[in-house]
Amino acid sequence: MNYFDINDIDNLQQWIEEAKELKKNPLKHKALGEDKTLVLLFFNNSLRTRLSTQKAGLNLGMNVMVMNFGQEGWQLEYGDGEVMDQGKSEHVIEAAQVVSQYADVIGIRAFAKFENKEEDYQEQVLTAFMKYASAPILNMESAIGHPLQALTDMITISEFNTKPKPKVVLSWAPHPRALPQAVANSFAQYANASDFDFVITHPEGYELAPQFVGGAKVTHNQDEAFKGADFIYVKNWSPYVDENYGQVMNTDENWRISAEKMALTNDGKFMHCLPVRRNVIVDDAVIDSENSLVIEQANNRTYAAQIALKKILESIEK
Amino acid sequence: MNYFDINDIDNLQQWIEEAKELKKNPLKHKALGEDKTLVLLFFNNSLRTRLSTQKAGLNLGMNVMVMNFGQEGWQLEYGDGEVMDQGKSEHVIEAAQVVSQYADVIGIRAFAKFENKEEDYQEQVLTAFMKYASAPILNMESAIGHPLQALTDMITISEFNTKPKPKVVLSWAPHPRALPQAVANSFAQYANASDFDFVITHPEGYELAPQFVGGAKVTHNQDEAFKGADFIYVKNWSPYVDENYGQVMNTDENWRISAEKMALTNDGKFMHCLPVRRNVIVDDAVIDSENSLVIEQANNRTYAAQIALKKILESIEK
Amino acid sequence: MNYFDINDIDNLQQWIEEAKELKKNPLKHKALGEDKTLVLLFFNNSLRTRLSTQKAGLNLGMNVMVMNFGQEGWQLEYGDGEVMDQGKSEHVIEAAQVVSQYADVIGIRAFAKFENKEEDYQEQVLTAFMKYASAPILNMESAIGHPLQALTDMITISEFNTKPKPKVVLSWAPHPRALPQAVANSFAQYANASDFDFVITHPEGYELAPQFVGGAKVTHNQDEAFKGADFIYVKNWSPYVDENYGQVMNTDENWRISAEKMALTNDGKFMHCLPVRRNVIVDDAVIDSENSLVIEQANNRTYAAQIALKKILESIEK
Numbered sequence: 001m002n003y004f005d006i007n008d009i010d011n012l013q014q015w016i017e018e019a020k021e022l023k024k025n026p027l028k029h030k031a032l033g034e035d036k037t038l039v040l041l042f043f044n045n046s047l048r049t050r051l052s053t054q055k056a057g058l059n060l061g062m063n064v065m066v067m068n069f070g071q072e073g074w075q076l077e078y079g080d081g082e083v084m085d086q087g088k089s090e091h092v093i094e095a096a097q098v099v100s101q102y103a104d105v106i107g108i109r110a111f112a113k114f115e116n117k118e119e120d121y122q123e124q125v126l127t128a129f130m131k132y133a134s135a136p137i138l139n140m141e142s143a144i145g146h147p148l149q150a151l152t153d154m155i156t157i158s159e160f161n162t163k164p165k166p167k168v169v170l171s172w173a174p175h176p177r178a179l180p181q182a183v184a185n186s187f188a189q190y191a192n193a194s195d196f197d198f199v200i201t202h203p204e205g206y207e208l209a210p211q212f213v214g215g216a217k218v219t220h221n222q223d224e225a226f227k228g229a230d231f232i233y234v235k236n237w238s239p240y241v242d243e244n245y246g247q248v249m250n251t252d253e254n255w256r257i258s259a260e261k262m263a264l265t266n267d268g269k270f271m272h273c274l275p276v277r278r279n280v281i282v283d284d285a286v287i288d289s290e291n292s293l294v295i296e297q298a299n300n301r302t303y304a305a306q307i308a309l310k311k312i313l314e315s316i317e318k
Numbered sequence: 319m320n321y322f323d324i325n326d327i328d329n330l331q332q333w334i335e336e337a338k339e340l341k342k343n344p345l346k347h348k349a350l351g352e353d354k355t356l357v358l359l360f361f362n363n364s365l366r367t368r369l370s371t372q373k374a375g376l377n378l379g380m381n382v383m384v385m386n387f388g389q390e391g392w393q394l395e396y397g398d399g400e401v402m403d404q405g406k407s408e409h410v411i412e413a414a415q416v417v418s419q420y421a422d423v424i425g426i427r428a429f430a431k432f433e434n435k436e437e438d439y440q441e442q443v444l445t446a447f448m449k450y451a452s453a454p455i456l457n458m459e460s461a462i463g464h465p466l467q468a469l470t471d472m473i474t475i476s477e478f479n480t481k482p483k484p485k486v487v488l489s490w491a492p493h494p495r496a497l498p499q500a501v502a503n504s505f506a507q508y509a510n511a512s513d514f515d516f517v518i519t520h521p522e523g524y525e526l527a528p529q530f531v532g533g534a535k536v537t538h539n540q541d542e543a544f545k546g547a548d549f550i551y552v553k554n555w556s557p558y559v560d561e562n563y564g565q566v567m568n569t570d571e572n573w574r575i576s577a578e579k580m581a582l583t584n585d586g587k588f589m590h591c592l593p594v595r596r597n598v599i600v601d602d603a604v605i606d607s608e609n610s611l612v613i614e615q616a617n618n619r620t621y622a623a624q625i626a627l628k629k630i631l632e633s634i635e636k
Numbered sequence: 637m638n639y640f641d642i643n644d645i646d647n648l649q650q651w652i653e654e655a656k657e658l659k660k661n662p663l664k665h666k667a668l669g670e671d672k673t674l675v676l677l678f679f680n681n682s683l684r685t686r687l688s689t690q691k692a693g694l695n696l697g698m699n700v701m702v703m704n705f706g707q708e709g710w711q712l713e714y715g716d717g718e719v720m721d722q723g724k725s726e727h728v729i730e731a732a733q734v735v736s737q738y739a740d741v742i743g744i745r746a747f748a749k750f751e752n753k754e755e756d757y758q759e760q761v762l763t764a765f766m767k768y769a770s771a772p773i774l775n776m777e778s779a780i781g782h783p784l785q786a787l788t789d790m791i792t793i794s795e796f797n798t799k800p801k802p803k804v805v806l807s808w809a810p811h812p813r814a815l816p817q818a819v820a821n822s823f824a825q826y827a828n829a830s831d832f833d834f835v836i837t838h839p840e841g842y843e844l845a846p847q848f849v850g851g852a853k854v855t856h857n858q859d860e861a862f863k864g865a866d867f868i869y870v871k872n873w874s875p876y877v878d879e880n881y882g883q884v885m886n887t888d889e890n891w892r893i894s895a896e897k898m899a900l901t902n903d904g905k906f907m908h909c910l911p912v913r914r915n916v917i918v919d920d921a922v923i924d925s926e927n928s929l930v931i932e933q934a935n936n937r938t939y940a941a942q943i944a945l946k947k948i949l950e951s952i953e954k
Contacts, residue, residue, distance in 0.1 A: 047709045051738040058699045063376045073365045083597040085494050090593030098616040102369040275726030279719040298734040381694045391683045401915040408911030416934040420687040
C-alpha cells in the first residue's frame with residue numbers, strides 16, 4: 001500500500017487510536033522495520049517533516065537515507081515521449097524504478113509549482129512515482145495534499161476534544177507569499193471524514209476545490225464562523241480559482257487571528273501546522289496562550305508518520 | 319586496499335560471482351561492518367551512487383555518514399607549496415588525513431572538471447586522497463573512471479549472458495552537454511579484461527584514451543558494430559583528443575539508439591548506466607523494451623558497491 | 637545540562653582525563669545512547685565538526701539526524717514581537733520547541749554574522765535555542781565560542797605536555813578574509829582555566845574581548861611571545877574593537893608562522909584548529925614538521941564531542 005491520501009486509510013478512527021498507542025510506547029515495534037530502508041526524497045525544503053519522518057522510521061527500527069533531489073540530484077522529466085534535450089537529465093520512469101531498488105519505502109515531498117494548475121491538481125510528481133515505483137510511497141506533502149499533517153491534526157484534536165461533535169473551524173489568514181492549498185485541502189478532507197461540526201471561512205475568491213470542501217459549511221464571515229468553536233485551525237492558502245491560481249490576491253489584516261477573535265470561540269484551541277509567521281497569521285498573544293496546540297501538533301507528526309509507516313510495513317510483510 | 323580501479327581487483331570473475339552471492343543474501347555479512355564507519359564525500363551530484371553505496375554499507379552493518387563537500391564544506395587546494403590566499407580554504411593534505419580519522423572507509427565522487435586535461439587524467443582529487451588518507455578509498459566515480467559502474471555492468475552481463483564469448487558493443491550516442499569519459503573508459507577496461515568479442519563504435523574525433531581502448535576493435539560504422547551483437551552498452555562522452563577535449567563536437571541524431579538499430583543485433587540487450595536522456599540517447603521503444611537491462615543494472619549497483627566494500631573491510635581486518 | 641561553554645564543565649581536568657579514556661575504548665558506552673537521537677543543525681558549513689560529532693554520537697550508540705538549516709529549511713526570526721512579513725518564515729520560539737520533540741540532544745553551529753556586534757556577543761542563536769528548547773543544546777561553534785574545539789585542544793595539550801606548567805602561546809596570524817573570534821576566545825578561556833604560563837600575541841587593534849583575555853599576558857611582540865614556548869596555538873581572528881569589528885585591518889606576512897619563529901620556542905608544538913591556509917597562516921615547513929599536532933587535534937575532536945555528549949546523556953538519565 002501507499003500512503004498517498006485519505007483513501008489509503010481503511011479506518012481513520014482506528015489509525016488515530018493506534019497512533020496514540022505508538023505515542024505511549026514509540027519503540028514497541030522496533031523489530032518491524034529492522035533491515036528495512038526508508039528513502040526520503042525532498043524536492044522542497046522541510047523541517048518538521050524531515051526530522052519527524054526520519055524519527056518515525058528510526059522508532060520502527062528502519063534505516064533512513066535522506067536525499068535532497070534538486071540540490072544533490074537533478075531535474076526529472078515527467079512527460080511521455082519527450083525529447084530530453086533540454087535541462088532535465090532523467091525521466092521519472094527510471095528514477096522511480098531505480099530508487100525502489102534501494103528502498104523498502106519511499107517518502108516524497110513535492111510541492112505545487114504554480115506553473116500549471118492542471119499538472120498540480122493531477123499530482124504530477126507523486127502520481128508518476130506511484131505509477132513507476134515498485135516500493136510503496138509515503139506522501140510527505142504533495143502538490144495538493146499533506147496527509148501526514150492532516151492525520152497529525154486529527155490525532156491532536158482527538159487528544160484535546162471533550163465533546164461528541166466538536167465545532168472545528170478552518171480559517172484562512174493572510175500571508176505575504178503565495179502558498180499551496182495542500183494543508184487546507186487535506187485538513188478539510190479529514191475533517192469531513194470525522195464527526196465534527198466543520199466550518200471553513202475565507203475571503204471571497206479563496207474557495208478551495210469542491211472535492212476537498214465536500215459537505216463543509218463555508219462562510220466569508222470569520223467572526224460568525226468563530227462563534228462557539230472548539231478548535232480553530234488556521235492556514236493561509238492562495239486562490240484555487242483559475243484566473244488567480246497561485247497568486248496573492250488578499251492580505252487583509254482583519255483576517256489575522258487575534259485574542260479578540262479567539263474570545264468569540266468556546267474557549268477554543270488554536271492550531272497551525274507551522275512554520276507560522278507571527279503577527280501576520282496570528283498574534284503573539286494567541287500562539288503563546290495556553291490554548292495553543294501548535295507544539296503538540298508538531299510532536300504528533302512523529303506518530304502520524306509512524307502509524308503510516310507501520311501500516312505500510314505490515315502490508316509488505318503480508 | 320583501495321578500490322580505485324580494475325587494478326585493485328585480484329580476480330574479476332571471482333568478484334562477479336561473489337557479488338551475485340551477495341545479491342541472494344545481502345545481509346549475510348552484516349557483522350563484518352559492525353561499528354565501522356563509511357564516509358561518503360560527494361564533490362558532484364549523485365542519485366544511484368549515493369543511495370546504492372549507502373545501502374551497500376548498511377547491508378554490511380556499517381554506519382554511513384554522507385557529506386556534500388562543496389555545498390556543506392569548502393573548496394580544497396591540491397597544489398604543492400601553494401600560497402593559499404585565494405578561494406580555497408583547506409589543503410587536501412589536511413582534509414584527507416582528517417576525514418581518515420572519522421572513517422574506516424572513505425568513498426569519493428569527483429568528476430572531471432574539463433579545465434585541464436592533464437589534471438583530469440592524473441586523477442588529481444582521488445590521487446591526492448589516496449596519497450594522504452590513512453583510510454581506504456572507494457572510487458564513486460572519478461575524473462576518468464567509474465569502476466563501481468563497470469563492475470556493475472560486468473555483473474549484469476554475467477547474469478544475462480548465455481554464450482562462451484558474447485559480442486559486446488560500447489556505442490557512443492549524442493547528448494546536448496559535454497560529459498566525462500569516465501563511464502566509457504571503465505567499461506572498456508573491464509570489457510577488455512573479460513572474455514568478450516568487444517567492439518567500440520563512435521564518430522570520428524571521439525576516440526577514447528589508448529590505455530582504455532586496449533585491444534578492442536574500433537569502428538566509426540555503428541550499424542556494422544551492432545550486427546550480431548549480444549549486448550549494446552550505450553553512453554555519451556565528450557572528445558578526449560587535445561584540441562576538442564571536453565567540448566561538444568557532434569550531436570548527430572543518427573547515432574541515437576533506435577529499434578531499427580537494435581534489430582541488427584542478435585536479440586541484443588540494451589544497457590545504459592543512467593541517468594539517460596530519452597529520445598536523445600535512446601528511443602523510448604528501446605529502453606522500454608523487454609531487452610532493456612537498465613533497471614537491473616541500477617539494482618546491481620548495490621552489490622558492486624557491497625563486494626568492493628566487503629573486500630576493503632576484509633583487507634582491514636587482516 | 638547544555639554544553640554551551642566552559643561554565644558547563646564541573647571539572648575540566650576530569651573531563652580531559654575521561655576523554656582520554658574514551659579514546660582508548662570509544663565504544664565502551666555504546667549502550668548509553670541507545671534509542672536516543674542526536675539532531676545536528678548547521679547554520680554554517682563544517683567538515684571536522686560535522687563528521688566528528690556524528691561519529692561521537694554513533695560511538696555512544698545514538699541515532700544521528702543532520703540538517704543544514706539554511707539550505708534545507710528557511711530563515712528564522714529571533715526578535716520579540718516582530719511582524720514577520722519579510723523573508724523569515726519561522727520564529728525560533730517554534731523551531732526550538734519543535735526540534736526538541738524529535739531530539740534527545742540538539743547540536744547547533746551558528747557563526748557570528750558580523751552585522752551587529754551586540755547580537756553576536758549576546759549569542760543570539762544559541763541563547764534563543766537554549767531559552768526555548770526542551771532538549772539539551774550542544775554548541776558546535778557559536779558566534780563567539782567554540783567550546784568543543786577548545787576542549788579538544790586541552791586534551792591534545794594534555795597528551796603532549798611534559799611539564800607541570802607549560803608555556804602556551806595563542807598567536808594571531810594573517811588571513812585574507814574576516815574570521816570570527818570564536819576559536820581564539822574559547823582557547824583563551826580554557827587556557828586561563830588550565831595550569832599554563834599563557835601568553836596571547838597579536839598586532840595592535842586585535843585585542844580579544846576582556847572576558848576571554850582574563851589574566852593572560854598580552855604582547856604585540858610575537859618573537860618575544862614565542863621564546864621558550866612549549867605550545868604555539870595559531871589562529872586568525874578579525875578585530876573585536878567596535879570601530880573595526882569583523883573587518884580585515886591587517887594582513888602583515890611577518891605574523892605568518894615560519895620555521896624561524898618556531899626555532900625561538902622550546903622545541904614547541906604547532907597547533908591549529910583547521911582548516912588552515914598553508915603559506916598564509918603557516919609555512920609548509922612548520923605544519924609538515926614532526927612538531928605539528930594538527931591531525932591529532934582533529935582526531936581528538938571526536939573524543940571532545942563524545943565526552944560532552946556523554947555528560948549530557950548522563951544528565952538526562954538522572
